[in-house]
Amino acid sequence: MVERFDAIVVGAGPAGSAAALVLARKGFSTLLVERGRAPGVKNMFGGRIYAWPLVELLADWEKDCPVERFVTKEGIFFLTEDSCLGVTYESPRPPEGGPASFIATRSKFDAWLAKKAEEAGAMLVTGIRVDGLWREDGRVRGVTVGADDRVASELVVIAEGAAMGLVRKAGLRGDLEPREVSVGVKETIELPAETIHERFGLAEREGAAYVYAGRASLGLRGGGFLYTNKSSISLGLVVSSEDLSLRRMEVQDLQTQFRMHPAIQRLTKGGKVVEYSAHLVPELAWNMMPRLVADGVIVVGDAAGFLINNGYTFRGVDLAIASGIAAAEAAETARAAGGMSAVNLSAYDRFLRSRNVLTDLERFSRAPLYLKNTRLFDLYPRLLIEIADRVYRVDGTGKERLAEAVLEQLRAEDVPKLRLLRDLLAGARSM
């Protein structure tokens, strides 16, 4: 006998669990299927989550959400071989309940959110990889696992993450190109909480979120990140997989060099690497996003390419949760309109826009292209640091004014001023 649900959600990450939670609340019989043996075990993410959609999803989310630390200190740093130039911004966290951002490890966060979906009435099944869509009479009728295991549903919510296997099988987009995916690596480095507080100037529950450019990725397009957990540091890189293959480099070698940089060494000294993991990160240009709905299908989270990387903020989890909520609302609208056809589900677009998901994606849609400019990752960080060196060095040989130092260095690096100006303008527009 075939098992039947109103909705099947494939993938118990933030997007899938949020969708399942809201679908269950709205009275849909909901199955949430996760490939890992538990939600979050497959996931490497240890980093920042912007909390605004959680406030909408669960009014009392702060009560038991596995927050490592709330972000109170932001930093952006440019690295050359042995130097580091950076800006930090410190701010106390906003009042209780207000939108904040926090650092979490996805293994704990995903387990927590999936539990909330179960509590709302969704059925969670783990350890199963859905590898196909069950199609009949030209529409999707459920999911398939292997040759003869199938489960029926009116709606399939694809929340499978960056690999987009089902998205492609549903015909919502073509194969991924190497330039559309980055590779993320992360190490977890154990350090006592007191050491973290001292080195980063943090109090209990306060956290730092740093991004690194330049030498962090050895000049490849991409960058480094560092987040403080309770008693560990997440240190990693996100690097263009196209550049990795062109330059024949291994991401773990880049990570080792990044970890050995003096500026990073100072922060992680004495720590023990206890975990290493790698993951795909979608970096789709706006025009390469998949179609978001089809008859009986809706796509959420990374699988839909909902990721914003504009160089200084890196957003994925908040967009994932917001898209999960929007998908459930679209399902409710479609049910009222008579069924899960693509036309009825198209209200998804409206619910995404009401949360600024699509609007933010459009607004920053130039960023992926702009961030493809390799000068950003190689030449300009070096330039900035050499200028800083000129500005701060006093050795009795005579001192130029700031503007002179800048111009002198541009000449030394052979950078045409017009190109610099154009890059600056493009950067300002896209960010």
Place this chain on the structure above:
Amino acid sequence: MTDVSTEPPVRHGLRIIVCIKQVPKAQELSVDPVTKTLKRVGVPSEINPPDQNALEMAFQLREKHGGEVLVLSMGPTAFDESLERAIAMGADRAYLVTDRALGGSDTVPTALTLSEAIHKIGAYDLILCGEETTDSSTGHVGPGIAGHLDLPQITYCSRVEVHGTMVRGTRMVEDGDEVWEGPMPAVLTVNFGCNKPRQPNLTGKIRVKRGGLVTHWSASDLGLDPAHIGLRGSPTIVAKVDTVQLPQRKGRIFQEEPAVAVSLLLEALRKDGVIPW
């Protein structure tokens, strides 16, 4: 031997009961050097691997002949994990006989208890067991059930076929295969590794989540006499457990030409009393 292939097919499919045991995962086991018993605490569990082959055998028979696969076990409620896994693999229902009074049972009361449970389940065509368990390796329980229920049995089967009301088991023996046939109902024990047990599937896992498929029975539900179960009902006495010390080998190599080397070897073995003549 009658030719069973001409018999009419079974009409309503087969009702197969598979007896399973939950055991500690063999790769993660170690022996306590002091007590000489298995360290079971904190070790993950699995369905006894030969029982997994018995389950797979049952599923294949159901696919061919229709019917249902019921799973039976005796043990603490933690065994639900394995019964649920069996359902996730495709079993229709499961029964667990669980009672403090059964603690300490050896293979005699275990076979008795399972027989009573099978009796309570009612009509059945086949009872399948794994050839033995990985945590005690006796191979007693299957034949014990056949004894208690007074049923024909075929042990160590690597192939099982059903023709009409007859069952045919192919058992692997040292110098080849033996083929035995008997009338159903019958007890068969299944060879370890004779097939590739399937993994739990999505439909199976959903059925587990929906619940209600595992029934618990106590010793009194089965009307078992307390004198016949648990430690009291177990004739086995463990007098002593010891570790076998492997003797140190001499590692002597005879490098003379073969005829000479052989006679030198024989002489050395005689001298050490390894061969007495």
